[in-house]
Amino acid sequence: MDQLVVYKQSQVKELVNNFLQEFEIQEKEHITIHTDNKTLAFYIECHIKAKDICNKGTIDVPLDPENQSDYRANREVVENNPAYLKMLQDAEEKRIFSNIVAEYNPDFEPDKPLKIIGGQHRFLAIERALKKEINEFHGFKLYFDLSMEQRLDVQLISNTNIAVSSDLLDRMFETVKGPELRDWCQKCGILEASQDFADKKQRGSQISVRGARTLIVNYVNGKRIKDIEFNIIRTTPAISGTGGVDEEWEIIRQTPKLWTDKKMIEMGKAYAELVASQKKYFSVKENFEFSEKALSYSVLASWAFVAGVLHKNSERLKRHYDLSNRTSGDPLNSSVLAKGRHKTDPENYRGLGTRTDVKDRGRLTELFFLQAEKGTGINKKMVDLAIEKYHAKEANLRVQEMEKKL
Known part of the structure; x- marks a missing residue:
């Protein structure tokens, strides 16, 4: 196996262990690290407690945190969208959300290591429900140690189920x-x-x-x-x-x-x-x-x-x-x-x-x-x-x- 791949696997395992120590998840005893065969990106699938999501997560995520940290890849939040308003109501009725895409990255803004890449409206709904003491587990596809090219790919695939403007893609x-x-x-x-x-x-x-x-x-x-x-x-x-x-x-x-x-x-x-x-x-x-x-x-x-x-x-x-x-x-x-x-x-x-x-x-x-x-x-x-x-x-x-x- 390529030495670089072995080295990266070792880095990812260390990041996953750090994540498990820091976050409360349902699958703590039975976690599996998956590999995206197309981009070789590493990820896990898990359910994270709402309190951890909100206290340690952020939707203010740059695509290139090292060189262009002031500029964001994600869309503006559409607060008056009917689907979003329904989502807020669902969260307050203890609905469990799934398919939230994120990256665990403690290097940039370490107090908010959970970077939400896809699912910012769901994040806000969970955050609002938490203020009413609704603290459920929610489903995540969580990536580790992404390169900028892998991060762009994740941004794109996580937005395939919503109306993403061509201007945002550009x-x-x-x-x-x-x-x-x-x-x-x-x-x-x-x-x-x-x-x-x-x-x-x-x-x-x-x-x-x-x-x-x-x-x-x-x-x-x-x-x-x-x-x-x-x-x-x-x-x-x-x-x-x-x-x-x-x-x-x-x-x-x-x-x-x-x-x-x-x-x-x-x-x-x-x-x-x-x-x-x-x-x-x-x-x-x-x-x-x-x-x-x-x-x-x-x-x-x-x-x-x-x-x-x-x-x-x-x-x-x-x-x-x-x-x-x-x-x-x-x-x-x-x-x-x-x-x-x-x-x-x-x-x-x-x-x-x-x-x-x-x-x-x-x-x-x-x-x-x-x-x-x-x-x-x-x-x-x-x-x-x-x-x-x-x-x-x-x-x-x-x-x-x-x-x-x-």
Whole structure:
């Protein structure tokens, strides 16, 4: 047997013995250490007394406690969910919960060695019932000595029976890769200091991992296009994938000196100013939807793409970045965008920046490129022209592609 495996087994046995001395469980005399054949993670199955669960357990669990201890992998607790409210009632009626997934890890926050990975709502229900002196045994799958990769795997499999958002999965995967994307967003002001990405894209939330990836991917892709060729080639930005591995992002994030690129940092800061200006203007307005316009995937993708195209054109790039100070306080002139439409649009089309399809992204890219040329801010004539330019360009490119096939 591999010496490393033997060593780890010895470490796990020691941890299990420490756990048995510290916790009251039903299976104390008949405990079996199991191995997950897929990841070689070690675990036991047992029932732990509620008092021990609450006094020595925590749901405040980092995915990477050694290097990123301030950032969490788990979801926000949904306190008004009907299923959770029913769970609280069940616990007070002495229901025994099972399938709670946890790790025994006394190295990080030793007074709370029981780290709840899956089952945070059940933990809270048990905690509340304990205050009414309901002290039952509850079922656990308890892991020992997990590596970060094993911990991520446990996080994922423990959440397969609930509606986990793709944004949370993205955040977990990015955390495993390292803190670079989050650190970059904090440095640029896209995220506040110590703030993590949103675990679910919704109104009022900060940027998601998908949004941050999309911003950088399109800036990098835009840099590959010469601004003098913009009007004769296809210039449609992309939106990064979600809920799994995005191969394009994986390649880009490993680019040497990516995170220290001064021009990309400048781009990030300019985008943060655009988001802040947009939100500030609508903070006292009724139309909350417009305050989120800069965080729309189609808007941020197109804006970043144009920033990349113009990265060597300092004069036009400045006009592009100065958009946050234009249009009488509403940088994106949201009411004008909402009225922008083409004769081919369906009746329910609500204007630029409301969809994420290729057409919307292409139109917005034309608009931002035009605005950088004029530097006067977004207006109705510019929106109408950008829409026509997009459709004319697409028609011309289709003709060229058809001619090549003859």
